[in-house]
Amino acid sequence: MPAPDVAALLTELERSDPDLADDARVAVEWLTGGDPLETLTQLSVCEFLWYTLPLEVTGDRGAIARSLGRLLDLGGMDRYAALCVSPTTAQILRAYAREGDDAGTAAYQRALNATGVLPPDVAELRWSSLMGPEELGAHLACSAALELAIVCGRLDPSSGTGKADAEALTRRWLTEPRAELGGDNWLNRVHGERLNRWVLGRGAARRELAQPFEVRLHAPIPAPDGPHLQALRWLLEAARRPGGVLLAPGDGLARPLAAEAAERFGWEPAGAGAEDGLTALGTLLRIAEHEMRAVRRDGGSLVITSAGRRLLTDPAALWQAATAALLTPVSGQRDMEVSVREVGLMLLSEGTALPCGELAERVAEVVVGEGWRTATPDEVARPLVELRRRLEAFHMCVTARQPSAHVTSPQDPAECAGRPPAALTPAGRAAALTALRAQALRPRQYVSLSRGTPA
Known part of the structure; x- marks a missing residue:
């Protein structure tokens, strides 16, 4: 049932403009869901007019928008009433009617971005498309704060500093303790919600495996003390030299550099361990070039990029980039193969040495329980070998035999039985x-942007 204030306004509208009352009733029921008009925000009004109305409400959409505007005007909500009869609303409704849903949705997104009330992504949080209750609450709260700042003149989205100001306000609203949250902040609430969803996952075996990680991943994981990622730093430093480093014919680095890597990092010398397929230096090169974009090829040389220079001067960013690479999909990999690496990291994180064959069997049991019907030990071996290569390239695991520094062509083995425990x-x-924490806290990408339900 409509809230009393809405009912009173509808009664008044029936007396003053009876032809508008029915359309206004339809609009306000869709818009408020029975809540008081005081709960409306600019974001909710824009989403109704530019998305819900043209896609989900039947009838004369222009007339419905105008009727809603009249009702909001009676309620003293002049700014929201003006949106209902604005040229922007008319143009978006025409785009849906004449050019189709895709064109209308694109026009809606452009107009919504231009309002300045859409909370931007910040370093601490990238917004999901489909949000749980906590994230939706945070998103709406940040949007209301942005709207208030614009109305009060503290934020001008069109100014040169508008983007930075909006990010600063959003970050502050997310991270400051809130009385209405019992002293907690919205960022903790969103992270907790995402982490819980990740832990619950799919399948009983995965839930049992992931359950302890809800506590272990609650707070950010500090980077280790002492030297780490030395091989990656060495490669970037080498690429920073004048002229970069010489590339060998084909797809690898020249043998002198491979020999230097073998000597520095205890890798087997070039030419040994070719049965490993893509070896440590080749894996390191592929990650730095294609995933981190930290180096690039310039003729016959490998040179550092601006992104690589930033990573060298920012140890925290280098650590984040390297750890993210542990779960970055390789070209052509399916979601199942990323899930395999994720489960593999959970099993290995206890520090116990596991032979690759045994690890593959345990991972297969968990992944099959997630719903991947074709996940046999042989099929999970490929992504596990890729994971192990990355760990070896970053010197993050120890094995009975060190990896080779020789660069050969990439060729995933069909199985990993017989490889030494790591x-x-x-x-x-x-x-x-x-x-794992970054994987758990990543945004969920769906269709609708801020209503928490798929379109």
Whole structure:
């Protein structure tokens, strides 16, 4: 049932403009869901007019928008009433009617971005498309704060500092303790909600495995003390030299550099361990070039990029980039293969040495329980070998035999039985937890932006 204030306004509208009352009733029921008009925000009004109305409400949409505007005007909500009869609303409704849903939705997104009330992504949080209750509450609270700042003149979205000011306000609203949250902040609430969803996952075996991580991943994982990622730093430093480093014909670095890597990092010398397929230096090169975009090819040389220079001067950013690479999908990998690596990191994070074959069997049991019907030990071996190569390239695991520095062509083996057991180092365990936390807290990408339901 409509809230009393809405009912009173509808009664008044029936007396003053009876032809508008029915359309206004339809609009306000969709818009408020029975809540008082005081709960409306600019974001909710814009989403109704520019998304819900043209896609979900039948009838003369222009007339419905105008009727809603009249009702809001009677309620003293002049700014929201003006949106209902604005040229922007008319243009968006025409785009839906004449050019189709895709064109209308694109026009809606452009107009919504231009309002300045859409909370921007910040370093601490990238917004999901489909939000749980906590994230939706945070999103609406931040939007209301942005709207108030614009109305009060403290924020001008069109100014040169508008983007930075909106990010600063959003960050402050997310991270400051809130009395209405019992002293907690919205960022903790959103992270807790995402982490809980990740832990629950799919399948009983995965839930049982992931349950302890809800506590372990609650707070950010500190980077390890002491030297770490030395091989990656060495590669970036080499690429920073004048002229970069010479590339060998084909797809690798010249043998002198491979020999230097073998000597520095205890890798087997070039030419040995070719059965490993893509070896440590080749894996490191591929990650730095194609995933981190930290180096690039310039003729016959490998040179550092501006992104690589930033990573060298920012240890925290370098750590985040390297740990993210543990779960970055390789070209052509399916979601199942990323899930395999995720489960593999959970099993390895305890620090116990596990032979690759045994690890593959345990991972397969968990992944099959998630609903991947074709996840046999042989099929999970490929992504597990890729994970192990990355850990070895970053010196995050120890094995009975060190990896080769020789660069060969990438070729995932069909299975990994017989490879020596591997255990994560302390830095490797920290990296595994950091990668898992980033995976758990990543935004969920769906269709609708801020209503918490799919379109």
